[in-house]
Amino acid sequence: MTTPVSSAETGHSPSAVTQRPRRRRSPKWVAIAFVAPLLVYLLVLYAYPLVENVTMSLHRFDRGSFVRGGAPFVGLDIYREVVSDPRFWRVVSQTATFTVVSILFQYVIGLALAVFFHGGQFRLSAALRGMFLVPWLLPVIVSGTVWQWMMNPDSGVLNSFLGVFGIDPVWWLNADNALMSVTIANIWLGIPFNLVILYSGLQNVPTDLYEAASLDGASSWQQFWRITMPLLRPVSVITVLLGLVYTLKVVDIIWIMTTGAGSSQTLATWSYGMAFGKGASTVIRYSQASAVGTILLLVALAFGVVYLVMQRRRED
Amino acid sequence: MTKSPGRRVSAGVALAACMALAACTTPQPAAPSASGEATKGTTTADIKFWDPYPQRTDGSDWDKLVKACAPQGSTITRTSAPQSDLFNQLTTAVKEGNAPDIVVLDNPMMPEAVSSGLVATAKQANIDTTGVDANLMGPGIVNGEAYGVPFGSNALGLYYNVDLLKKAGVDPASITSWDALNAAIGKVAAAGGKGITFSGVTGEEGVFQFLPWFWGAGANLNDISSDQSVSAGQLISDWIGKGWAPKSAVTDNQSAAWDLFLTGKYGFAENGSWFASAAAQAKFKIGVLAIPSKAGGVAPVPTGGEFAVAPVQAKDADNHYANAAAVIKCLTDGDAAMKTNETLGYLSAKADVRAAQVKANPVWEPWVKSVEGAQGRTTELGAKYVEVSSQLSEAIQGALNAAGDANAVKSAFAAAAGK
Numbered sequence: 068m069t070t071p072v073s074s075a076e077t078g079h080s081p082s083a084v085t086q087r088p089r090r091r092r093s094p095k096w097v098a099i100a101f102v103a104p105l106l107v108y109l110l111v112l113y114a115y116p117l118v119e120n121v122t123m124s125l126h127r128f129d130r131g132s133f134v135r136g137g138a139p140f141v142g143l144d145i146y147r148e149v150v151s152d153p154r155f156w157r158v159v160s161q162t163a164t165f166t167v168v169s170i171l172f173q174y175v176i177g178l179a180l181a182v183f184f185h186g187g188q189f190r191l192s193a194a195l196r197g198m199f200l201v202p203w204l205l206p207v208i209v210s211g212t213v214w215q216w217m218m219n220p221d222s223g224v225l226n227s228f229l230g231v232f233g234i235d236p237v238w239w240l241n242a243d244n245a246l247m248s249v250t251i252a253n254i255w256l257g258i259p260f261n262l263v264i265l266y267s268g269l270q271n272v273p274t275d276l277y278e279a280a281s282l283d284g285a286s287s288w289q290q291f292w293r294i295t296m297p298l299l300r301p302v303s304v305i306t307v308l309l310g311l312v313y314t315l316k317v318v319d320i321i322w323i324m325t326t327g328a329g330s331s332q333t334l335a336t337w338s339y340g341m342a343f344g345k346g347a348s349t350v351i352r353y354s355q356a357s358a359v360g361t362i363l364l365l366v367a368l369a370f371g372v373v374y375l376v377m378q379r380r381r382e383d
Numbered sequence: 384m385t386k387s388p389g390r391r392v393s394a395g396v397a398l399a400a401c402m403a404l405a406a407c408t409t410p411q412p413a414a415p416s417a418s419g420e421a422t423k424g425t426t427t428a429d430i431k432f433w434d435p436y437p438q439r440t441d442g443s444d445w446d447k448l449v450k451a452c453a454p455q456g457s458t459i460t461r462t463s464a465p466q467s468d469l470f471n472q473l474t475t476a477v478k479e480g481n482a483p484d485i486v487v488l489d490n491p492m493m494p495e496a497v498s499s500g501l502v503a504t505a506k507q508a509n510i511d512t513t514g515v516d517a518n519l520m521g522p523g524i525v526n527g528e529a530y531g532v533p534f535g536s537n538a539l540g541l542y543y544n545v546d547l548l549k550k551a552g553v554d555p556a557s558i559t560s561w562d563a564l565n566a567a568i569g570k571v572a573a574a575g576g577k578g579i580t581f582s583g584v585t586g587e588e589g590v591f592q593f594l595p596w597f598w599g600a601g602a603n604l605n606d607i608s609s610d611q612s613v614s615a616g617q618l619i620s621d622w623i624g625k626g627w628a629p630k631s632a633v634t635d636n637q638s639a640a641w642d643l644f645l646t647g648k649y650g651f652a653e654n655g656s657w658f659a660s661a662a663a664q665a666k667f668k669i670g671v672l673a674i675p676s677k678a679g680g681v682a683p684v685p686t687g688g689e690f691a692v693a694p695v696q697a698k699d700a701d702n703h704y705a706n707a708a709a710v711i712k713c714l715t716d717g718d719a720a721m722k723t724n725e726t727l728g729y730l731s732a733k734a735d736v737r738a739a740q741v742k743a744n745p746v747w748e749p750w751v752k753s754v755e756g757a758q759g760r761t762t763e764l765g766a767k768y769v770e771v772s773s774q775l776s777e778a779i780q781g782a783l784n785a786a787g788d789a790n791a792v793k794s795a796f797a798a799a800a801g802k
Contacts, residue, residue, distance in 0.1 A: 129499075130474055130495060130498075130499035130501075131498060131499040131500060133474060133478065133499075134474060134477050134478045134499055134500055134501060135499075135500055215634075219630075219631060220630040220631070221629050221630055221631065238630055238786075240633070240634065241630070241633065241784045241786075242780070242781070242784040243784070325634070326585055326634075328585060328633075328634075328780060329780070329784065343467075343468075343471055344467050344470075344471060345467060345586070346585050346586070350769050350770050350773045351471070
């Protein structure tokens, strides 16, 4: 006579053992069915263009072989040519300058405005905050054209304004000053984004911390530096990293103002110009454009990895 | 935590393998057929026509002229895009096998279009090229074979503001060399006007405007860093430096330069014959001179104008070429040639039609010599012209930015040639 073995001792009831294999198979197929559309979308719209881009940079294309096929495989020759081009390092440093200076000023000015608006609700503060969003809301073609018009060296509004203070007119869009000019326009474009996100970040800082600090005798600068900034760190990191990856790819504002001429040539505009035979590069260089595009992609990827690592570290 | 790195690694390996495989295989050829005869085909119901005149919108004279050329039972759909965009779109369309029936292509792009296998021969598309001037047909002849036909040509000239010049005491007839031109601009500037407008924009348009000065100095497209070439660059650079030309010339196209001239403040404008009728109707009196060369005399100007071509087709080539043959014949045969050129503001590529145009409209009189003496841009270099044009464009930009600094101009030309 067998003593009934309790389920607790064996751990599983006999019926559960026979039922489990059948239950395991169907959820797996259902899961695949759910994931399949997303996978197809990713493959067609992300993986395929990416692979095509890399392929193009490894073969020497010209207009003829683009149409008829038969471009020869040249391995990393195109990359070697691009990197040894006398323009390459200049363009890289211009890209770095453009990105870093834009982000820095966008963040600082955005933060200053967010703190200002957070400090107190005065009459029309909501309307004023709305007006600061205008750069973000205007189509870039409109804002780019207006900046170009304002920066006209002979008759532009900016030079007239400088003239009021007795400053000589600046040739804003010539080869040397182009980088400074597009950076100024880009900073103006990016402030609303920083303002909105940092403002909402500030809302999440508990006010009793400030009360406790002022009771302890902390000045408003100390309060800002010791309470606001540390608590704003996660939001700041997101804003800055998002801004970095976005600014690296910016083509529209630069293209509208200067078509990437002179010092305003960045990796993104250089790649665009070569890919379509526009601007400074009236000849289409398919392979070189793909190579520069891939290099840009790797740089953006590096920043993305930095963000993921920082996220992981915060979770731990 | 231990599962995710493993899955991530395998996903990464799969992607890398995918890319390595794709990278090492040669791309599949997508060759459209280069055979087909217009005489063997019949016209189809839908005809696609591409041209580089986006400023001529639906309902404009040119638009109506093109659409009226549809053969019996067919309709023409006309699409416009700027020159280089059109060329790129044509490249993609031929690659995909759905090229339009007729494309109107800028003449310096013809050799590259031919060498890339984008266009069919004039024989295949049954296009009549008889009677066309040799210098204007030149860009469309590659290895002795003709591809397409030009409607007509335009030329560059020196428009001037009659009243401003009279006020400054300048006799237009005396402007026959660079020194005389510079002296004239100086006098106009001293009398309170501004100097000269032109287009130095990046790309073919800026090079087109620069070539009369380039060739007028005796330079050759085979060597763009020669002393003569640099002197031409110095000429336009000095205009910016002395404030005789607007700094916006660096980014202005010919249309913008013309608008500046129409304000009436500038004494001179280097612009094209397509503005001749607009000049006749302007608010102030405008005259036109031939562009002077450096030492004295008339500078050669580049041949302007576009070619009508039949792109290579992947399927139904016979019918598509028949479409092209019908429409192009309708636009260039007999009296139609005159109407087409008058609508576009060009002087016909055929000498007899040109004579008729001049007789009918005296505004063309000063332009005939320039058109007949015009030089092809691709005559010596063929398909290599596109690359040289790109280098020259960089040199021009460098020279204009230098604003008169002689060393900077010289190094800009040297650097552009070296690349």
